[in-house]
Amino acid sequence: QKEVEQNSGPLSVPEGAIASLNCTYSDRGSQSFFWYRQYSGKSPELIMSIYSNGDKEDGRFTAQLNKASQYVSLLIRDSQPSDSATYLCAVNESGGGADGLTFGKGTHLIIQP
């Protein structure tokens, strides 16, 4: 069974610090990895995608992928109170299944002013 695991939190980080969010997945053949941000009462919003080992940076966000260890992480630099949200990790299954992504249950991030 496909599994994507995240620490549910809450993860509390001071404003201006680096927030580090982690995700592990069970399907070794997974190819595509995504981070979604979900504010309370809102829908998930895609913020990062990563497909190969290493780091990918976009503004204050950096996604890191290590396929050998089956983990993907999201770093948020210079954290702002507006970054307070639940962050969902999502992974595709190997073989390119048409049913798309498997989502983790999310990590609740709180940025303390």
Add this chain to the structure above:
Amino acid sequence: NAGVTQTPKFQVLKTGQSMTLQCAQDMNHNSMYWYRQDPGMGLRLIYYSASEGTTDKGEVPNGYNVSRLNKREFSLRLESAAPSQTSVYFCASTIDSFAYEQYFGPGTRLTVT
């Protein structure tokens, strides 16, 4: 460009009533998905449509039916609502079933009493 739209935003049903949740996208995407999100359970796939004219069951299809009306629209029907179907329902779309970057609608908050 509205992206993914869903109607209604909120709905209260009595046990046994039926209703249809509507979803439309204007991004010319081929694949569409219906999820439900419950506290502590994360996003769970109900049904998906890899392309116009096809639909398939996801992880939790019981009690639901879907119709891919055309390329833009994908509806979810509850024939006889049960309290266990109280949830937030999200529609999502992606350019094709192998792209994986899914974009979500705003959601429908459904309560069944």
